[in-house]
Amino acid sequence: MRSSGRLNFLLRLLSIGVLLLALTVQAHAQKSEADFSYATPRRVVIQDVTVSGVEYIDPRVLLQIVGLRKGDTISLPGNEITAAVKKLYSQSLFSNVSINLAHQESDHVILDIHVEEQPRISRIEYVGVKRGARKDLGEKLSLKAGQQATEATLDQAKRTIEKYYLDKGYRHVKVSARKAVDAQNQNAVVVTFEVERGKKVKVKEIEFVGNTAFKAGKLRWKGFKKTKRINWNIFNSKKFIAENYKEDLKNLIDYYNKHGYRDAVVVRDSVYNINDKRVGIKVWLDEGGQYHIRDVKWVGNTVYPSPVLNQMLGMGASDVYDQELLHKRLFVDENSVSTMYMDEGYLFFNVQPVETNVANDSVTLEMRIVEGPQATISEVEILGNNRTNEHVIRRELRTYPGDLFSKTNIMRSLRELAALGYFNPETLGINPVPNVSDGTVKLQYTVEEKSADQLELSAGWGAGMFVGTLGVKFANFSVQRLFKKEAWRPIPSGDGQSLSIHWSTNGTQYQSLNFSFVEPWLGGRKPTSLSLSFLYSKYDYSKFLWNPSDDYFKIIGGAVGIGTRLQWPDDYFTIYGEVSYQHFVLRNWRDEFIFSNGRTNNLSLKLVWGRNSVDQPIYPRSGSNFSLSLQLTPPYSKFNGKDYSSPDMQPNERYKWIEYHKWTAKAQWYAALWGDLVLFLNAQLGYLGYYNKTVGYSPFEGFDVGGDGLAGYNYIYGREAVGLRGYANSSLTPRVQNGARMANIYDKFTVELRYPIILKPQSSIYALVFAEGGNAWYDLNKFNPFEIHRSVGAGVRVFLPMLGMLGFDIAYGFDPVVGNPDANKWQPHFLIGMPLQ
Structure with a gap:
């Protein structure tokens, strides 16, 4: 009993102890939490x-x-x-x-x-946006599915969408964004952009107030370069775009400055709504007075005396104070003051024109020059060439380590690289890296490779049949790497050689195979080219490929040519010589030709002298290209002892060895008129002559005039196809007594305006309008340069790296063709494989 009592007492004592401990801990915890308060941190x-x-x-x-x-x-x-x-x-x-x-x-x-x-975007939806615009916006928006839908990112996206539509002329566009919970995805939302485009706004009227020096029409045309009224000019947008308008206000003042009005300012301007689709613009001007140059002084010049600099500047006392021209003459033009210094190595040259005295209507200019030391090229680096071998690029450069820096040589180097056709001409660049401490400069040329190889397709109509051509052209081929397994990716390339194979056919009757190879730098030390070509062509009257006819026209031939770059008059000039031979075989030939059976040989020498300074091959903006060529055969009739005046001589005997001399002159010129708007001028003249009047004109090597300029079937006669839009193929080639078409003299003139739509390595597209004229004659005595067939039209060109140049023209021929009433008026022309020149 006593033991049980003691045990109960101990248990009670233990319980009390545990309770007291718990209360102590709880009190301590409450005290700790109470310690973390703003009153007692x-x-x-x-x-x-x-x-x-x-x-x-x-x-x-x-x-x-x-x-x-x-x-x-x-x-x-x-x-x-x-x-x-x-x-x-x-x-x-x-x-x-x-x-x-x-x-x-x-x-x-x-x-x-x-x-x-923040919830993430599961998808982006649009309301009021067309399918094409959705694709464009998807590329422009930085907002993508998977990103967080913050207010900042949504606001940025709305501004991007608004700018997209503002740039398209939708001045009243409204964009809103809303988020909705995506029930199918955790912590995700669907973002919807709702667009109210409104009406597309165009400029109806532009008014100027305060203009006395220039009429309003002049200011609209010259001052407002991008903001235009509704008019006939297809190259200018009539949409109202706020950013363009702000830029044009600056252009307006630049135009005044160009004509000496240095104080001209826009006092205020207003853009007002005429209706929901039209706005008007009103600009208030303070023109100020026109200033002239009182005097030009040079300070700091030691290399060139002031009279030489004045002559190079081309501006002096009493001239209008044209600030734009002054800038060009100092820094921009090819023969500017800056270029003159930089061509002598003065890379660090700088000149600052300062107006030292402005009084009444005159300005005294002080040209403060810092000539600096001459810079020597320490290194030339090539960046971006992942396909073309470096030696192919370096051999085209005019800048070498150890030479003095030269701006002209750099610009010429860039032009030569663009002319190769291996690089994107729009991104070719040069980065001079100067080292002032030792007076040297490293030049970094940056290139962007593009595909120069082409799968060529062309088509033409001649002699009543359609002829198609399929070919491949490897423009940057490498024979040296032909037997290296790793070089076949897919073909050996990088050495700048050209290899092409073409096959033409109409299906059953006509087949032609052409092969050509060009090595532009024979031996690798000098720009001496070697050209090799081979031709096989056959036309027969068979109806099936597996059942050839014994009646045919067959050609086998080849050519070897050598060309080189000249140093005089300048190094844009080239000369080229070629020896060629063709063997013609006719058997029961039923076409309109001078004879039906026989063999003919054409052995000739061709010489071409030309000059080409065109800046790039796809969309030239400057430069010219002209050539004079002479192709001639030996005058067999002068020494073979045959009597060609005999009426008994058969045509196949008369033309067994054909003789002729063929002259052609071609000139092309390019100039940028305004931005990327390019003027193209073209003039051509060709003449096929004879040595002996009793022999007469050669039935081969003439001209075929009219249409798209694609050779097609007429190539079998060795004729040169000359395009003239607005007229059917061959329609301007005169007929002779036997009914065959033969032209021995022709002329052609073209005026063309071009404007680019897209200029990228993947594709280049430009639109064009043109006026053209030309004609063809059988005999020199009938030649009249003013007797031409005229046409006008428009077209588009698309250059795709793998297909070459594609195009379509629609032209209207004004002048009727005798004997062929359907040959002129509206004529479509499809161009595949080459541009019509």
């Missing part, structure tokens, strides 16, 4: 920081943002926690942020940063 040490709630964001990045690190001493509560929360909210990445006390031991704490991420 405590300094604690961060033992650790954890992150919870994140799904896509790296916790380490989040910890870097908040700036709370293990070992830091902070106040709880305090400014450190408040600042960390604000930092997280400022990122616009989270919809909810809290920093909680996860654990405390004495004055050491563990903090937990808990965040709820």
Whole structure:
């Protein structure tokens, strides 16, 4: 009994002890929590920081943002926690942020940063946006599915959409964005952009107030370069685009400055709505007075005396103070003052025109020159050539280590690289890296490779049949790497050689195979080219390929040519010589030709002298290309002892060895009129002559005039196809007594305006309008350069690297063709494989 009583007493005592301990711990906990109040903040040490709630964001990045690190001493509560929360909210990445006390031991704490991420975009939808515009906006918007839908990103996207439509002339466009919870995806939203385009706004009227020096029409044309009224000019947009308008206000003042009105200002301007589709513009001007140059003084010049600089500047006393021309003559033009210095190595040259005295209507200019030391080229570096071998690029450059820096040589080098056709001419660049300490400069040429190989397709109509051509052209081929397995990717390339194979056919009766190879730098030391070509062609009257006819016209031939670049009169000139031979076989030939049976040989020498300074091959903007060529055979009739006046001589005997001399002159000229608007002029003249009047004109090597300029079937006669749009193929080639078409003299003239739509390595597209005229005659005595067939038209050209030049023209021929009433008026022309020149 006593033992049981003692046990109960001990149990009660233990229970009381546990209860007292629990109460003590609870009181301590309550006291600890009470310690963390804004009234009584405590300094604690961060033992650790954890992150919870994140799904896509790296916790380490989040910890870097908040700036709370293990070992830091902070106040709880305090400014450190408040600042960390604000930092997280400022990122616009989270919809909810809290920093909680996860654990405390004495004055050491563990903090937990808990965040709820902003919902992510599951998809983007559009309302009021057409399919084509959706694709464009998808490329322009930086907002993509998977990104967070923050207010900042949505606002940026709305501004991008608004600008897209403003640039298209929708001045009243409104864009809104809304988010909707995506029930199919956790923490995701669907973003919908709703667009109200409104009407496309165009400029109806442009009015100027205060203009006395220039009429309003002149200011609209010359001052407002992009903002135009509704008119006939197809190359200018009539849409109102705010950014273009602001730029044109500056252009307007530049136009005044160009004519000496240095004080001209736009006082104010107004853009007002005429209706929901038209706006008007009103600009108030203060022109000021016109200024002239009183005097030009040069300071700091030691290399060139002032009279030489004045002559190079081309501006002096009493000239209109044209600030644009002054800038060009100092820095921009090919023969500017800056270019003159830089061509002598003065890379660090600078000149600052200063108006030292402005009085009444005159300005005294002081040209303050810093010539600097001459710079020597230390290194020439090529960047971006991942296909073309470096020696192919370097041999075209005019800048070498050790030479003095020369701006002209750099520009010429860029022109030669563009002319190769291996690189994107729009991105060719030069980066001079000067080293002032040792007076040297490193030149970095940057190139962007483009595909120069082509799968060539062409088509033409001749002799009543359609002829198609399929060919391949490898413009950057490498014979040296032909037997290297690793070079076949897909073909050996990089050495700048050209290899082409063409096959032409009409299906059953006509087949032609052409092969050519060109090595532009024979031996690799000088720009001496070697050309090789081979031709096989056959036309027969068979109806099926597997059942050839014994009646045919067959040609076998080849040519070898050598050309080189000249140094005089300048190094744009070239000379080329070629020896060619063709063997013609006719058997029961029933076409309209001078004889039906026999063999004919054509052995000739061709010489071409020309000059080509065109800046690039695809869309030239400047330069010219002219050539004079003479192709001649031996005068067999002068020494073979045959009597060609005999009426008994058969045609196949008369033309067994054909004789002729063929002269052609061609000239082309390009000039940028306004921005990328290019004027193209073309003139051609050709004549096929004879040595002996009793022999007469050769039945081969004449001209075939009219149409698209594609050779087609008429190539079998060795005729040169000359396109003349607005007229049917061959329609201007005169007929002779036996009914065959033969032209021995022709002329052609073209005026063309071109404007680019797209100029990129993947494709180049430009539109054109043209006026053309020309004619063809059988005999020189009937030649009349003013008796031409005229036409006008428009077209488009598309250059695709793998297909070459494609095009379509529609032209109207004004002058009727005798004997062929359907040959003129509206004529379509499809061009495949080459541009019509």
